[in-house]
Amino acid sequence: MTFSIVAVDREKGDLGVAVASKFIAVGALVPWVKVGVGAVATQAWANVKLGPMTLYMLEKGFSPRRAVETLLSTDPRREHRQLGVVNAEGEAYAFTGSKCLPYAGHIVGDGFTVQGNILVGEEVLEAMAHAFESARGELVDRLLAALKAGDKAGGDRRGRQSAAIIVVRKCGGYGGCEEGVDRYVDLRVDDHPDPVSELERLFKIWELTILEREDPNDVYDLGEVAAEIQEALRILGYYSGPVTGRLDEATLRALEHWMAINNFENKMRRDGKIWGTVYRFLLEEAQRAKKTENK
Structure with missing residues (x-):
């Protein structure tokens, strides 16, 4: 029902998830991120508990692979689950259960994973991975590029409905360190005929209003x-x-x-x-x- 990307920018410490789906308010269920710890996408027959539990295990020193394997070892619906995980050091791991609805799969790259199920085909994930690796800018720009590429390649074979992006950065949120906020970008489109384009529109407003990353010469x-x-x-x-x-x-x-x-x-x-x-x-x-x- 979903295609997503989880990734880290080791240099800046940014961690984030971008996701789209033919599902109401996908941003309420799939993405889980914690500054200095990691990012998780839990989808397919999503077990929402796996988001915070995986972050907890990453914080305790588990690798992404060990955290996922440990949590799924006692899950009776293991083969219906799909997860993508990256930690703050850039270790990445993804799991796609054998009973996820086709097309379902994942690609693990350097500091990121892309994953999806009920897709039009493998080309969705390939387009996302290529877009992320070739895009310039901050992590948020590269995540949006990947999401747009997946959507353009066909995305969820049932259609479009919702999308979301969240990126955390230490003291990167509104008010910065003074307020102790880490949510650099946090946007959701819960129900829209073209959610990825709408998410991009909202981000432009967010960037103009909230982000402090103007060209110093402008x-x-x-x-x-x-x-x-x-x-x-x-x-x-x-x-x-x-x-x-x-x-x-x-x-x-x-x-x-x-x-x-x-x-x-x-x-x-x-x-x-x-x-x-x-x-x-x-x-x-x-x-x-x-x-x-x-x-």
């Missing part, structure tokens, strides 16, 4: 774009003064208010500059509002 001097910012904020109702092109206190207060309302508080800079991603979003929002007003 910035604008506020003094140089003050007129454009004033006009955009005026259209959106945050600024009522004249469009002078001068960066005054009223303009800065309006900009900060807009950023706070739009959840960009972690993207505020104190060096007289604005991130290009935020600046372009502001202009696009103003353009959309202007078009709506003119209709």
